[in-house]
Amino acid sequence: AQKVTQAQTEISVVEKEDVTLDCVYETRDTTYYLFWYKQPPSGELVFLIRRNSFDEQNEISGRYSWNFQKSTSSFNFTITASQVVDSAVYFCALSEAYAGGTSYGKLTFGQGTILTVHP
């Protein structure tokens, strides 16, 4: 069975601090996908990134960066110079890649990390 663990339930930082959200996953599959979603106070779920298990390159998008390490089964998310607008719940998720590489829309989510950025 797949499992995603986000050990940090809540994180509180002051604006401009860097913050890293941890994500550890368990899967027996050799091919899988990892995701991060953001849920702002308004409640919608916003896609941030998808990474497949064959691609361990780190990715940077503006102030956001992701560190994928298969050796430790981790997919951590760092926000550099945090801003108040980054306050949200962040979810890490995992999906198996079935025949042909599809996930059929079946994701296993972590518990979520509540990030609060204070001005």
Place this chain on the structure above:
Amino acid sequence: NAGVTQTPKFQVLKTGQSMTLQCAQDMNHEYMSWYRQDPGMGLRLIHYSVGAGITDQGEVPNGYNVSRSTTEDFPLRLLSAAPSQTSVYFCASSPALYHNSGANVLTFGAGSRLTVL
């Protein structure tokens, strides 16, 4: 495009009542799914569908029914509501892998908050 539309946004039910949460997408996505979000538990998969006429159970299917008569619609039915079904429900859709972009990326609806008394 509207994306994924869920109705209603809020609903209060009494124990034993039945209701249907509606979900429609206009992106011609093959896959659709229903998740529930509970505090401290993230999102958990209830049911999913890989195409019209094809549905299957997810992690927490008990007490829920689904059907998919068209590509666009994927309603979730609560047969006899229980307080344990108090939750926020999200419908999601995603394209099949052979699409050039967005494969396996879920687009979520705005959510439906259900309270069962």
